Amino acid sequence: MSATGVGTADEKLRDLLLTHIHDVADYPKPGVMFKDITPLLADATAFAALTDELAALCKRHGATKVVGLEARGFILGAPAAVRAGLGFVPVRKAGKLPGATLAQAYELEYGTAEIEMHADAVGPGDRVLVIDDVLATGGTAEASLRLIRRAGAEVAGVVVLMELGFLPGRERLADALGDAPLEALITV
Numbered sequence: 001m002s003a004t005g006v007g008t009a010d011e012k013l014r015d016l017l018l019t020h021i022h023d024v025a026d027y028p029k030p031g032v033m034f035k036d037i038t039p040l041l042a043d044a045t046a047f048a049a050l051t052d053e054l055a056a057l058c059k060r061h062g063a064t065k066v067v068g069l070e071a072r073g074f075i076l077g078a079p080a081a082v083r084a085g086l087g088f089v090p091v092r093k094a095g096k097l098p099g100a101t102l103a104q105a106y107e108l109e110y111g112t113a114e115i116e117m118h119a120d121a122v123g124p125g126d127r128v129l130v131i132d133d134v135l136a137t138g139g140t141a142e143a144s145l146r147l148i149r150r151a152g153a154e155v156a157g158v159v160v161l162m163e164l165g166f167l168p169g170r171e172r173l174a175d176a177l178g179d180a181p182l183e184a185l186i187t188v
């Protein structure tokens with residue numbers, strides 16, 4: 001699906017999801033149109049439909065584990081993992097995990113950030129699907145793929161609820177993805 005497409009969800013699901021994602025102008029900074037998923041989370045029908053779709057994608061992509069990206073990726077990834085019968089692995093912002101970690105720094109629009117994963121959370125034999133709510137610049141997802149590969153696991157793909165198609169996230173992710181798919185349920 002190209003960045004200008006509508007995403008991989010069918011029309012009925014797309015409409016249900018879009019109805020429950022609210023645009024908030026100038027949050028957290030002037031010029032940003034924030035995509036607020038809290039109305040979707042608060043609607044049992046929409047949240048269940050999203051969880052079912054994400055769980056189906058876990059199975060379709062042959063995942064053995066789900067990685068969720070702090071914090072909204074936890075909210076979407078954890079129920080999908082449970083529904084798919086898979087374990088869930090949190091990738092956290094630096095300094096939040098108690099065990100031995102792998103850390104990966106990445107470039108933000110301005111400055112840098114760092115995420116971490118427990119070093120033994122995934123490994124050889126695992127096929128890991130990354131789930132998050134939004135793909136924007138792609139920096140967070142790209143760094144997560146590097147962590148997964150550094151831990152010795154295979155990347156099954158990246159699934160996001162929403163891709164901001166006017167930003168170059170897909171292009172930024174391309175090298176780290178290799179042959180693995182990037183699937184956005186909705187592209188705006």
Ligand SMILES: O=P(O)(O)OC[C@H]1O[C@H](OP(=O)(O)OP(=O)(O)O)[C@H](O)[C@@H]1O
Pocket residue numbers: 069070071072073132133134135136137138139140141169
């Ligand atoms: O593609 P990128 O430019 O990397 O941006 C996407 C990331 O930004 C948001 O997370 P944020 O860091 O705001 O954290 P939160 O989920 O804790 O609010 C979003 O949930 C993604 O994880």
Ligand SMILES: Nc1ncnc2[nH]cnc12
Pocket residue numbers: 032033034035036134136137
């Ligand atoms: N516009 C946006 N809305 C919600 N989450 C985001 N993460 C990065 N950009 C975002």
